[in-house]
Amino acid sequence: MDWITGVRQGSPRAIARTITRIEADPVQAQTVISALHAETGQAHIVGITGPPGCGKSSLVNELTKVFRLRDKRVAIIAVDPTSPFTGGALLGDRVRMRDLSGDAGVFVRSMASRGSLGGLSRSTSAAIRVLDAAGFDIILVETVGAGQAEVDIATTAHTTVVLDAPGLGDDIQSIKAGILEIADILVVNKADQPGVKRTVKSLEMMLQLGLETASATSLDKTHDAHHSFAPLEGGSRNEQNQTTSTVANWTVPVLQTVAITGQGVSELADRIDEHRQFLQVSGQWAIRDWLRSRDEIVGLLRDRFIAEMAAAVPEEDRRRLITDVAERRIDPYTAAENLLAAAGYRSALAEHSPRSGDRRA
Ligand SMILES: Nc1nc2c(ncn2[C@@H]2O[C@H](COP(=O)(O)OP(=O)(O)O)[C@@H](O)[C@H]2O)c(=O)[nH]1
Numbered sequence: 001m002d003w004i005t006g007v008r009q010g011s012p013r014a015i016a017r018t019i020t021r022i023e024a025d026p027v028q029a030q031t032v033i034s035a036l037h038a039e040t041g042q043a044h045i046v047g048i049t050g051p052p053g054c055g056k057s058s059l060v061n062e063l064t065k066v067f068r069l070r071d072k073r074v075a076i077i078a079v080d081p082t083s084p085f086t087g088g089a090l091l092g093d094r095v096r097m098r099d100l101s102g103d104a105g106v107f108v109r110s111m112a113s114r115g116s117l118g119g120l121s122r123s124t125s126a127a128i129r130v131l132d133a134a135g136f137d138i139i140l141v142e143t144v145g146a147g148q149a150e151v152d153i154a155t156t157a158h159t160t161v162v163l164d165a166p167g168l169g170d171d172i173q174s175i176k177a178g179i180l181e182i183a184d185i186l187v188v189n190k191a192d193q194p195g196v197k198r199t200v201k202s203l204e205m206m207l208q209l210g211l212e213t214a215s216a217t218s219l220d221k222t223h224d225a226h227h228s229f230a231p232l233e234g235g236s237r238n239e240q241n242q243t244t245s246t247v248a249n250w251t252v253p254v255l256q257t258v259a260i261t262g263q264g265v266s267e268l269a270d271r272i273d274e275h276r277q278f279l280q281v282s283g284q285w286a287i288r289d290w291l292r293s294r295d296e297i298v299g300l301l302r303d304r305f306i307a308e309m310a311a312a313v314p315e316e317d318r319r320r321l322i323t324d325v326a327e328r329r330i331d332p333y334t335a336a337e338n339l340l341a342a343a344g345y346r347s348a349l350a351e352h353s354p355r356s357g358d359r360r361a
């Protein structure tokens with residue numbers, strides 16, 4: 001198993017190969033993560049998201065230089081919604097990243113986001129774990145703020161930086177209100193361009209509005225989809241939140257940067273570090289780890305479950321079942337029950353029917 005030694009030693013080739021293995025095959029991912037999980041948990045995972053063209057890649061590049069000057073080892077994952085082989089923007093990114101290459105303290109990788117429902121793929125979280133185990137201090141994950149990936153990054157990252165730039169949306173807000181909820185740090189990049197003040201003002205207004213409408217319990221809305229799974233670990237999320245509600249809250253700063261010159265990037269790096277400290281002191285670092293662990297388990301269960309279902313029921317039968325629901329011959333609950341039964345699972349309805357009484361006793 002010399003790949004694992006290679007990853008531990010931070011060998012770029014070993015890391016690159018391991019990530020490739022993960023991308024190729026979920027079974028490989030299982031082997032890799034089982035071996036490395038215990039050695040993860042140190043890296044600061046920072047999500048960088050925002051509309052296309054706002055300067056995410058340029059900023060990631062500058063940010064990396066700043067962190068390198070501070071002796072941090074930095075890994076970069078650029079999640080491209082298209083294939084890494086066809087993504088046009090990537091060529092420019094490669095040119096930009098060139099001044100970072102040759103530095104053993106920097107690792108750059110682009111990954112496709114396909115493979116899960118529009119969001120971050122399972123292999124992206126696995127790759128993050130690999131880089132964590134490889135000892136990188138900071139893992140910057142660039143995602144295009146264009147859908148599920150931006151919400152996913154908030155559940156994956158410790159710190160989420162949301163970028164905007166003047167002149168992207170004109171009168172229409174280029175950043176949607178929803179994305180502000182996931183921001184720990186807001187950045188208006190291209191501060192050298194006209195309209196910066198207006199963009200900053202409107203972001204500050206939206207932040208203020210959000211603060212007024214958000215209830216104190218909405219700490220992490222992005223996790224609500226899985227709330228029914230929360231009791232897995234006993235302590236509910238609310239219980240956990242109560243432990244931190246007395247700690248001072250984080251105020252989302254609105255920063256200005258010029259990624260092509262590096263202006264303001266050092267302050268951004270400061271704020272990212274401050275946010276890490278805030279998370280650790282307030283106990284939220286552990287909470288986010290807990291939530292991420294839960295989401296990861298749920299995601300794996302879901303993948304596994306769907307795969308089992310697919311293996312148990314031939315595709316044409318599954319298709320026919322879907323058609324039956326679409327054409328109102330049966331309802332979706334019955335269809336799901338049929339699939340469960342075909343895969344050998346007990347019906348949920350049976351639990352509540354009187355006939356199952358003797359079985360439970
Ligand atoms: N004027 C100006 N241009 C910038 C700035 N940051 C990035 N750009 C340019 O904006 C374009 C898109 O940048 P890129 O980093 O690829 O954006 P991404 O799609 O968000 O990753 C490139 O041509 C950059 O050179 C900035 O602060 N000021």
Ligand SMILES: [Mg+2]
Pocket residue numbers: 056057058089093142
């Ligand atoms: Mg980019």
